[in-house]
Amino acid sequence: MEGVPPVSTPESPMESPENAARCPFLLSTWSFGQRANEAAWPALAAGGSSIDAVEAVSVFCEDDPEIDSVGYGGLPDRDGAMSLDGCVMLSPEQCGSVCAIRRHRHPVSIARQVMDHTPHIMLAGEGADAFADAHDHPVEELLSPGAREAWEKRQRELPEQSRASSPRPVDVDPRGQLFAHGDDESRWSNNHDTIGVLAIDERGTLAGACSTSGMPWKVPGRVGDSPIIGHGLYVDPEGGAAVATGTGELVMAICGSFLAVELMRGGAMPGDAIREVLERIAKRSDLEPGHQIAVIALRPDGHWGSGALRPGFRLATSDAGGHQLLKPELVLLPGT
Ligand code: GLY
Numbered sequence: 001m002e003g004v005p006p007v008s009t010p011e012s013p014m015e016s017p018e019n020a021a022r023c024p025f026l027l028s029t030w031s032f033g034q035r036a037n038e039a040a041w042p043a044l045a046a047g048g049s050s051i052d053a054v055e056a057v058s059v060f061c062e063d064d065p066e067i068d069s070v071g072y073g074g075l076p077d078r079d080g081a082m083s084l085d086g087c088v089m090l091s092p093e094q095c096g097s098v099c100a101i102r103r104h105r106h107p108v109s110i111a112r113q114v115m116d117h118t119p120h121i122m123l124a125g126e127g128a129d130a131f132a133d134a135h136d137h138p139v140e141e142l143l144s145p146g147a148r149e150a151w152e153k154r155q156r157e158l159p160e161q162s163r164a165s166s167p168r169p170v171d172v173d174p175r176g177q178l179f180a181h182g183d184d185e186s187r188w189s190n191n192h193d194t195i196g197v198l199a200i201d202e203r204g205t206l207a208g209a210c211s212t213s214g215m216p217w218k219v220p221g222r223v224g225d226s227p228i229i230g231h232g233l234y235v236d237p238e239g240g241a242a243v244a245t246g247t248g249e250l251v252m253a254i255c256g257s258f259l260a261v262e263l264m265r266g267g268a269m270p271g272d273a274i275r276e277v278l279e280r281i282a283k284r285s286d287l288e289p290g291h292q293i294a295v296i297a298l299r300p301d302g303h304w305g306s307g308a309l310r311p312g313f314r315l316a317t318s319d320a321g322g323h324q325l326l327k328p329e330l331v332l333l334p335g336t
Helices: 032-045 050-063 107-119 125-134 145-160 248-252 255-264 270-282
Strands: 025-029 082-090 096-103 120-126 196-198 204-211 233-236 240-246 293-298 303-308 315-317 322-327
Touching: 025 032, 025 050, 025 125, 032 120, 032 196, 032 315, 032 322, 050 082, 050 107, 050 204, 082 125, 082 233, 082 270, 096 107, 096 125, 107 120, 107 125, 107 204, 107 293, 120 125, 196 240, 196 293, 204 240, 233 255, 233 322, 240 248, 240 255, 240 270, 248 255, 255 270, 255 293, 270 293, 270 303
Parallel strands: 096 120
Antiparallel strands: 025 196, 025 315, 082 096, 082 204, 196 204, 233 240, 240 293, 293 303, 315 322
């Protein structure tokens, strides 16, 4: 409906209808969310909790070196160093977050332990890594050989590159590489994307998580929307759950996930809430061609929706009927 070109993935994604999910249900961002959903689904289908499911989806992506925007495999900062962000949420009273993790591969699992074992919501930097050490997370290399190679290549070629004109990420690579497509070097860009996952279990409990390596080539120290409650992720049992992916600064400027959930709390369907979030972002006068935002949302009654600012976003769903890769129901700026 929005003029998205055919994709080269083996399966042809369908338009996603806004409908009511059968519990349990998993909803994840990007095509790489599909294989993570498939890995997490059996436990959720067997009566597992939504919080375990969203953690499992995140951990799967964090471990996959092919995914160049999350965990091991993610692209580093300007200086070639990795830092990871993530959060998890059940409700305003139960949420946890970590940012600027440099020695541990699983920010969502660490965030869950912040939620479960501290009176705090967010730990940052060396303190967060020290907390992970204390909770027996192994120290692991975060920079994959592929990401190191990409950074070194960029260092060599930077003078010839025009970063401002780099295109948005387009989800056509089934391996999960949003930033490099074949030999098209122009895909290496300032764009970046997150695994965002929402779940509702058979007891009707909502949960959400998101995890990212942040913007490729970011200024060291930069943190985006993903680990910040209400920006990259928000879950309220009375309103619903929403996750955002894309250019974090745009989401942070409007508290995007909180806004979507608050609109649903007021009665909006997920698709209408997402449209409002995207329209507020699209009104910015400084929107660049490379900016992309996508949002997925799930209400406590099981209605769910998805939308993106520009073409190229995909989402993955899992329920008792199987696993699907879908296009969003809304693309606000088609043809861009
Ligand atoms: N949305 C991920 C980030 O901006 O870091």
